[in-house]
Amino acid sequence: MDKQKILIVDDDTNIAELISLYLMKECYDTKIVDNGEDAITAAAEYKPDLILLDLMLPGVDGYEVCRTVRKDSQVPIIMLSAKGEVFDKVLGLELGADDYIIKPFDTKEMVARVRAVLRRYKSAPEPEEADVPEQVGEYVSYPDLIINQTNYAVIYMGNVVEMPPKELELFYFLASHPNQVFTREQLLDHIWGYEYIGDTRTVDVHIKRLREKIKDHPSWSLSTVWGVGYKFAVY
8 A cells, every 4th residue: 555645844954853853753644844945846746645734934935835736736725834923724625724733842743633534535526517426424414415424525517526624514504403503612512622613714615615516406505693603504
C-alpha cells in the first residue's frame, strides 16, 4: 500500500524538519518547501494527500497558497499559525482550509489532527449521473438527497457532491435532526468543539458554502431562523 503523502510548507527549517520526522515515524511520506511559490508548484507535482501550510511565508503567504491550490484541488489543508500572529480562522475556512493548528503545538496533537483530517476526508469523484448505491453506515436520506457520514459522501439529485469534512458533518447533523432549530453556538459545540466557541461566523461561512452546492428542494431546505440559528426544514 502506498504511503500517504504530506506536503509541509514552513520557512522555519527546524519546525518543518521536526514535523517531517514525526510524520515519517507514523509512516507518512513527506516533502518540505519553505515558500509559497514552491508550495503551489509542489501541490501540483507532488500531489499530496494533505498539506500542512504555514500562514506567514516569504513572498506568497499561506492564504494565497490556499486560495490558489483550491482552484484546482480539494486536497485537505491544515493551516499553521504562530501564537500572537493575526490569524483570521474564518478567512482561512472561507478559502478552503479544513483545520488549523496554533504554534507551538504538541507533536502528538499535530499527528492526531493530521490523522483525523485524512480519515474524514474522502476525495469524491467528479460529479456524474450514476445509479445510487445501497447505503451502509450512518446516513440520512430525503428525496433527491443522501448524506452518508460513514463514508463521507453526499449524493444530491443523483450526483456525488464534493465537500470538505466539516461542511458534510454540519449538513449531516442538521439533516439528522429535521425541523429542530440550533443556535450557532450549539452547532459550533457539536461540530467544532470547545476551541471554536465564540467564533460564530464559522457556522455562517459553512452554511453559505453548503447553499452554494445544495439548492432548496420542494421537500426540504437549509433554513435560517432569524435571530436564532439554522434548521433543516422538512415539508
